[in-house]
Amino acid sequence: xxxxxxxxxxxxxxxxxxxxxxxxxxxxxxxxxxxxxxxxxxxxxxxxxxxxxxxxxxxxxxxxxxxxxxxxxxxxxxxxxxxxxxxxxxxxxxxxxxxxxxxxxxxxxxxxxxxxxxxxxxxxxxxxxxxxxxxxxxxxxxxxxxxxxxxxxxxxxxxxxxxxxxxxxxxxxxxxxxxxxxxxxxxxxxxxxxxxxxxxxxxxxxxxxxxxxxxxxxxxxxxxxxxxxxxxxxxxxxxxxxxxxxxxxxxxxxxxxxxxxxxxxxxxxxxxxxxxxxxxxxxxxxxxxxxxxxxxxxxxxxxxxxxx
Numbered sequence: 001x002x003x004x005x006x007x008x009x010x011x012x013x014x015x016x017x018x019x020x021x022x023x024x025x026x027x028x029x030x031x032x033x034x035x036x037x038x039x040x041x042x043x044x045x046x047x048x049x050x051x052x053x054x055x056x057x058x059x060x061x062x063x064x065x066x067x068x069x070x071x072x073x074x075x076x077x078x079x080x081x082x083x084x085x086x087x088x089x090x091x092x093x094x095x096x097x098x099x100x101x102x103x104x105x106x107x108x109x110x111x112x113x114x115x116x117x118x119x120x121x122x123x124x125x126x127x128x129x130x131x132x133x134x135x136x137x138x139x140x141x142x143x144x145x146x147x148x149x150x151x152x153x154x155x156x157x158x159x160x161x162x163x164x165x166x167x168x169x170x171x172x173x174x175x176x177x178x179x180x181x182x183x184x185x186x187x188x189x190x191x192x193x194x195x196x197x198x199x200x201x202x203x204x205x206x207x208x209x210x211x212x213x214x215x216x217x218x219x220x221x222x223x224x225x226x227x228x229x230x231x232x233x234x235x236x237x238x239x240x241x242x243x244x245x246x247x248x249x250x251x252x253x254x255x256x257x258x259x260x261x262x263x264x265x266x267x268x269x270x271x272x273x274x275x276x277x278x279x280x281x282x283x284x285x286x287x288x289x290x291x292x293x294x295x296x297x298x299x300x301x302x303x304x305x306x307x308x
Contacts, residue, residue: 069104080271106284112162113171128215137222227297
């Protein structure tokens with residue numbers, strides 16, 4: 001058999017040969033109601049194309065992002081409730097803060113969105129790649145705008161108030177500008193685009209970043225998924241995800257029972273969204289958390305002192 005073509009991106013290597021197709025995938029990044037990137041979907045597509053021999057090779061236990069730290073992914077998935085609670089007690093030997101020689105991966109909570117941006121700009125100045133990310137916890141107000149960067153702050157998608165040095169301030173951004181559904185402006189930053197001039201001028205969503213890695217990410221942890229006591233809670237008035245019509249309707253119909261399967265399914269989808277965002281960085285991630293109780297929970301999981 002002769003090799004006919006190759007496609008390479010930072011986190012995915014796919015080689016097409018005459019009669020075989022190899023695909024490296026992470027099934028835990030399935031996100032939508034109508035997801036077409038699951039293992040079962042790919043196997044079905046292969047059969048439709050006449051591929052009778054579909055073989056699956058598991059790479060479980062290996063990690064190719066996040067500084068190669070499987071320990072960080074164990075911590076993250078345990079924190080989000082995506083794996084059994086035994087992982088909640090995983091050590092923090094993976095964590096790197098100010099000491100670059102300690103730990104494989106940087107995970108740092110910051111005080112406000114401007115701190116998030118400032119931390120990333122240091123890395124951008126060093127020639128590193130960086131992006132701002134969030135789940136769909138903000139409505140896409142600028143989706144149909146032809147020049148969203150030119151609109152007034154009051155009309156932008158992200159309008160976050162914070163306080164610094166005794167003064168009230170406002171941090172604003174737009175969602176990833178994708179005219180005609182072309183997200184390459186955000187991903188590739190072609191010459192002439194606003195992202196080319198400033199890679200931190202937009203906020204990307206989970207759909208955009210799946211399959212791509214950056215040196216550093218800044219994640220806005222909004223109020224769609226919050227910690228209440230000993231459990232995660234979905235706050236539906238903060239969820240603006242349009243690809244979950246069935247999931248959202250079922251959760252609303254059974255909102256009185258936190259243990260109902262449809263409510264737990266929504267929680268799982270939200271947690272997967274944060275797993276996607278928090279596992280796309282190569283060297284480190286900075287996180288600003290909107291909800292105070294959720295921030296305190298993450299601090300305790302990081303072994304940090306909580307100031308109430």
